[in-house]
Amino acid sequence: MHGKVIASVRGGIGNQLFCWATGYVAARRAGLDLVLECSSYKRDGYGRAYLLPKLGIEGLHESSHSLLERVVFQRLAWLAIRNRGHIRLPGCKMYTDDPGVLNSALLGSTLTGRCYLWGYWQSDRYFKEYRSELRQAVRLRPCRENHVGTDAVCVHIRSYREESLPSRFHLTKQYYEAAYERCLERMSHPRFVVYSDDLQWAKDRELLPAAYEIGGGSHTSGCVGHDLCDLVTMSQFRNYVIANSSFSWWAAYLSDDGAWIQAPAPDRACWFNEDPLPAEWDKL
Numbered sequence: 001m002h003g004k005v006i007a008s009v010r011g012g013i014g015n016q017l018f019c020w021a022t023g024y025v026a027a028r029r030a031g032l033d034l035v036l037e038c039s040s041y042k043r044d045g046y047g048r049a050y051l052l053p054k055l056g057i058e059g060l061h062e063s064s065h066s067l068l069e070r071v072v073f074q075r076l077a078w079l080a081i082r083n084r085g086h087i088r089l090p091g092c093k094m095y096t097d098d099p100g101v102l103n104s105a106l107l108g109s110t111l112t113g114r115c116y117l118w119g120y121w122q123s124d125r126y127f128k129e130y131r132s133e134l135r136q137a138v139r140l141r142p143c144r145e146n147h148v149g150t151d152a153v154c155v156h157i158r159s160y161r162e163e164s165l166p167s168r169f170h171l172t173k174q175y176y177e178a179a180y181e182r183c184l185e186r187m188s189h190p191r192f193v194v195y196s197d198d199l200q201w202a203k204d205r206e207l208l209p210a211a212y213e214i215g216g217g218s219h220t221s222g223c224v225g226h227d228l229c230d231l232v233t234m235s236q237f238r239n240y241v242i243a244n245s246s247f248s249w250w251a252a253y254l255s256d257d258g259a260w261i262q263a264p265a266p267d268r269a270c271w272f273n274e275d276p277l278p279a280e281w282d283k284l
Contacts, residue, residue: 004033006063007117008073010040013051013227014246015120020052020060022121024137025130030111037073039064054224055232056139077118097121100273122246122273124253135254142233143223151187154215154237156248157196157207168269171243176207178284179241179262186260190239195230195248244270253278 007023009016020036027034038050042064053060065073080087080094086105087094095106097119106117107125127134157176160169183190192212196202199214216230223229227247234251240261242248252261264270265283277283 002033003030003111003113003115004035005030005111005115005117006035006037008037008040008119009050009052011120012046012048012247013055013231014248014250015122016050016052017250018121018246019117019119020057021130021134022126023117024134025127026106026111026115026117028130032111032115034061036060036062037065038062039066039070051225051228054140054228057137058139073116073118076116080118092116094118097123097273100271102273102275120246120272122249122271123275124278125275128278131253138232138235138254140224140228140232142229142236143220144218146233146236148236148238149191150238151189152191152193152237153183153187153239153241154234154248154251155192155194155209155212155241156234156243156245156251157194157199157202158243158245158247159196159198159201169244170205171207171264171268171270173206175264175268175284176209176241180209182262182282182284183239183241187239193237195234244268249276252281 005023005027007019009019023034023036041048041050076087076094077096077098080096081098084105085096085101085103092114094116095103097103100122102123102125180192192209193215194208194212195215202208216226216233219226219229231247231251234248235254237255238259240252240259242252242261242263244264252259261281262284263277263281266274266276
């Protein structure tokens with residue numbers, strides 16, 4: 001019987017891209033079909049929707065578990081977590097990255113049969129050799145033409161308001177100041193373009209550059225989705241100061257080879273995964 005990879009998709013568009021990319025590459029390596037399991041969006045606590053098709057990614061196949069199937073799925077994931085991220089049962093296997101630990105079993109395996117993936121997979125270690133192919137799969141173009149010069153710096157500031165998250169997820173003024181200073185050393189006249197989910201929050205915490213433009217302020221009436229459009233627009237820059245955010249992570253990752261990307265270093269403990277950043281990115 002021909003096998004398949006069934007990848008659970010969760011979270012906002014950045015995390016959806018992580019789930020898709022990991023499942024896509026795992027299935028491609030093994031010559032298996034990929035199915036994206038999307039039942040989490042039936043009752044997402046933040047009102048988020050499944051958005052991957054709107055990015056123009058072709059060949060997506062989705063399914064949605066029943067309540068009973070989802071309970072079984074979650075139980076298998078719990079067992080896998082307790083068994084170093086991997087269990088093998090008659091007729092299926094389960095892999096998970098919770099709680100953000102790299103899954104060496106998935107990284108070192110060519111999958112066969114029916115395989116379930118449960119997690120956020122927030123590391124390019126799961127798919128980095130297919131980066132060019134993944135970039136080409138995202139076919140959405142911005143609703144307006146953007147002229148991004150070589151001196152433009154895409155700055156992303158993400159406010160973390162979730163009460164359950166520890167304070168370490170809030171990037172400090174010192175991180176952004178250090179990144180801006182490096183831009184000034186590298187470019188004679190950097191043009192900072194800021195994208196943020198809450199600009200006032202960023203102002204109150206003094207996270208903004210001394211002079212900047214606001215990105216993402218203008219969309220056409222027919223725009224497929226402002227966040228998606230901003231993500232693709234951000235991917236057209238050549239210089240980045242990103243947040244500890246899957247949204248700006250993917251904007252930078254979808255950029256052309258050779259882009260200069262500054263990101264919060266893993267030793268800040270502000271990421272969910274133990275190995276979140278590509279080797280070539282500058283860690284601050």
